[in-house]
Amino acid sequence: MNIINQQSPREIRQLIRNGEWHKPTSSLANGFIQANLAVLPKEMAFEFLLFCQRNPKSCPLIDVTEPGSFIPELSAPTADLRTDLPKYRIYRDGILTEERDQITDLWTDDMVGFLIGCSFTFEEALINNGIPMRHNEENCNVPMYRTSIPAVKAGRFEGPTVVSMRPMPEKDVIRAVQVTSRFPSVHGAPVHIGNPEGIGIRDLSQPDFGDCVTVKEGEVPVFWACGVTPQAIAMHVKPEIMITHAPGHMFITDLKTEEIGVI
């Protein structure tokens, strides 16, 4: 375990801002909520906010900035969304054109930043319940897949739901449902258990985002709605510009996971 695991969200964000951390943020800042980022011009912000409201499992909103502001006042008032994520993706007209480690020059007066709950947050709760995370064991990114589950449309925003997958022994599945149900603001309960083809995934060994992980004999793949969904959507809507985090490279908030547990 890296020393960075012991640091506060603010300290970790400072390291990232200084260019000293470029890797995925899984298992960093345990106990604090991590978030997916989507940045859009104000012209599209209402539709996108509506899209998130209609798709709370894939797009549970943690915080939304005032138009033009890069400060997430409610979730991390000392942060800067232009510099505090380890890696960003720039989509132009729906096409991924670039990955970068800051977006300061791209942030205009009419940009709105959306922070969307991330499954990394509930992984700690699963681990605390004795359910290990394969992608942590294999030191890679969680595997993510486009599914045949359509997101609920809002204005121009429509497309498939993306899920993340964690394999586990059958005996752990029920507890995993219970544990994650407590956290609807970070995707909540799974959307599917078992048979990948039931949600349109043909080959578990070929994720659309992230890395492939081992599924051992007797293990069941468990699927949660994923905050990468907006990226899949962006390819359909083709906004002139949309900025997101790079998969696995999340924004770390000051909010404690336990504070958002519903009971």
Added chain:
Amino acid sequence: MNIINQQSPREIRQLIRNGEWHKPTSSLANGFIQANLAVLPKEMAFEFLLFCQRNPKSCPLIDVTEPGSFIPELSAPTADLRTDLPKYRIYRDGILTEERDQITDLWTDDMVGFLIGCSFTFEEALINNGIPMRHNEENCNVPMYRTSIPAVKAGRFEGPTVVSMRPMPEKDVIRAVQVTSRFPSVHGAPVHIGNPEGIGIRDLSQPDFGDCVTVKEGEVPVFWACGVTPQAIAMHVKPEIMITHAPGHMFITDLKTEEIGVI
């Protein structure tokens, strides 16, 4: 108990649409989610949606229409938001100017309808747990109060949180917290228990909305964030036009309460 209690949400909405029911909707359509209504021009819709996102306890969104549409596709696709509530309030420049039983002529092409979870919905869960509702016993509307708890600001939208109050014996308070915590989309857990002055309420016998109810010797007042909050806010923001339900006269959806229980 009235015969209307046995009818489906769709049947009750039809009665209301035909002008055959003008009273509050508390205890109607048991098992189905009731909702507060707020209608605003599209120009203000992003800010208001953001306001709801930032104030999920007072403004938990159940459904939002596409601009211009009066059909809540996700929560009641056969309904018409212009006619299916028993009573509406029209605010012009922040002033309540009118109450009516339909708003068909006021609905323009750029109107957006917001349906916000209502505490009536969780009352059934409380009753099922042996916690009676005083305003039902006294056949009146639930008492609602402006508080000193500020709502989180979003753009022009700011102002005080409004709460509803239910008195109960001390022994029931803990169970009431547990039961309502299951339902974050209809205000969830209470925001305050006991001492009204702690949240800026000087006199329980003088509610700002709804009716006064008896608080018996030894009973504790329990306060929940209330979907009337947007009405209190409207008085601050003074939009040219804002239409809401009249307090207690809610929109009845086709969604079952148990479907939105988080665990």
